Amino acid sequence: MHNDIYLSLGVSAEVYQYGEQVLSGLKARFETIDATAEYNQAKVVKAMQDNRVGAQCFAGTTGYGHDDIGRDTLEKVYASCFHTEAALVRPHITCGTHALAVALSANLLPGDELLSPVGKPYDTLEEVIGIRESACSLKEYGVTYRQVNLLPDGTFDYENIAKAVNEKTKLVTIQRSKGYQMRPSFSVAQIGELIAFIKKIKPSVTVMVDNCYGEFVEELEPSDVGADMMVGSLIKNPGGGLAPIGGYIAGTQKCIDRCAYRLSAPGVGQDVGASLSVMTNFYQGFFLSPNVVAGALKGAIFAAAVYEKLGFRVLPGPDEERHDIIQAIELGCAENMEAFCLGIQAAAPVDSYVTPVPSPIPGYDDEVIMAAGAFVQGSSIELSADGPIRPPYAVYYQGGLTWHHAKLGVLMSVQKLYEKGRISL
């Protein structure tokens, strides 16, 4: 039966059997993931109940959006759930990069220094910071930047971090997820240790965590371990696949007030910003997110187990604990990346007939290949794979609104590599 339906989708019996064999060893891991999802589901429901979410929250507003109860309540729900004083959660935050740019530029002034103690930040932040020249970068506004790379084993270089903190250091940015790098993602506990270390040296420093791809992977979030701001994209985990746009910043009242002034206008802040008709999707997506994340995590672990067995280097390994939903797979050449992405695309419910090809993307330095057949365009909480065409030719696999769809995607990627004679089973 199962064989037949997979066969009709283009997954051969050999590939299906190979997958089943790998899967039989993953039962215990999947149970742990379900337990985390159960906890986080309860956490979200509690936040919604405590803030009296009702049908009136879904109506939406137009124009200025004064007294938008849906928007204001949703921001309280995020703050409750993530245990922060305040939150900014809006469709006017266009994506994760925008949310990060708002958080940084709102809380850094000319003469201040930004420190990244975890190596190079995500590609799109290079222009925000001015690591790559750009108009309107923080650098152009007189904010300097300092970076301390991770040690070769992927841990924090505490000695040099201590040296890098100086009288100008105002804000510290910590990226939880590996992004497009072959380095480990950090656990919330590790992030907490790093924050404590830095705040001991300089208590007045503001710490921001780029939490993209990390929400609901663990029971704790960076906001539980001392982050002043936690930032993410609604086109990823917390949107649950339903938010059609948006980003969030959750943190201290002081930081969020400044972010709101930067996002809209000084003096106006959070009071304006019509929510139009997206509120139901924002709420429902947040409600579903813990389970969507669980499905994505199962897919990532399955991908790691399959590709490790096929002889590729995978990060994290199938047995390692997860701190985000990203699975890096070093495929070794551009052709393998293209075959892998072709498989992910072929498994999609939308645009399955399209062939992904490498191309330039604004904000990224190298050509990037992306596979995504998504209901929300470019959404990477939906099944997707992407990566810059540069050594070590790693694809970053992520998402899947359901575990079973993620499974199909992984099988289909193997199928394409198999058909092209690039692997043997």
Ligand SMILES: *Cc1c(COP(=O)(O)O)cnc(C)c1O
């Ligand atoms: C995706 C991502 C971003 C940027 O988010 P966009 O929504 O793509 O702009 C920033 N940091 C990390 C770690 C990410 O994964």
